[in-house]
């Protein structure tokens with residue numbers, strides 16, 4: 081059984097003016113445990129719609145999405161999400177932000193502290209446990225958001241353009257750190273991006289989507305050794321091949 085399966089998933093929205101929009105049409109994808117899948121496409125091709133349905137925040141109009149063989153109906157603690165903007169609570173310290181899900185799950189104080197400090201260390205923020213979000217840079221806030229999602233040990237991590245708001249250099253550094261974290265933690269990840277370079281650098285599979293209606297143009301398996309070298313000829317070749325869709 082695959083970790084995540086999408087079978088002929090389509091999603092239609094009705095706008096406030098009563099117009100119908102097909103956001104996604106006949107989406108078919110199988111995601112195995114430990115796989116890193118990038119959803120790549122221009123604005124409006126249904127990437128966020130796929131993530132929202134996977135998170136149980138929205139339902140499909142037709143087709144089926146299963147997690148461990150069971151249909152997804154509601155938000156599930158086994159699914160963690162990191163958004164483009166950090167969504168940290170400004171009044172909580174970084175450690176208490178990371179502990180939030182553990183508090184909801186009823187984990188005791190000692191257990192929460194141990195886990196939060198472990199994940200803060202993993203994302204390189206151990207010196208900032210007692211800081212508040214406004215004292216951190218954009219990249220550091222996204223690292224805290226990743227720690228906050230990972231601390232709950234989700235089976236699937238959904239990331240919706242988590243590095244989209246960062247400058248180019250910080251973005252590359254965060255991509256490298258995410259790869260290091262995933263190598264240690266063996267997570268299954270669905271990662272949304274507009275950037276072909278980012279998708280090829282990160283993904284085991286790149287799902288190329290085209291808009292109106294959102295459809296899969298191709299699923300490209302990236303067969304390049306890790307850690308990846310952005311300048312390696314095979315990496316550049318994948319980038320060129322995928323660029324041809326845009």
Ligand SMILES: Nc1ncnc2c1ncn2[C@@H]1O[C@H](COP(=O)(O)OP(=O)(O)OP(=O)(O)O)[C@@H](O)[C@H]1O
Pocket residue numbers: 093094095101102103121122123124125126127128129130294
């Ligand atoms: N709640 C909604 N009501 C009506 N239309 C919607 C709704 N949510 C999304 N859409 C439409 O569905 C299509 C896909 O939207 P979606 O947000 O999934 O695209 P996306 O690829 O994530 O775009 P972006 O990269 O800009 O975030 C778009 O045409 C959008 O306008």
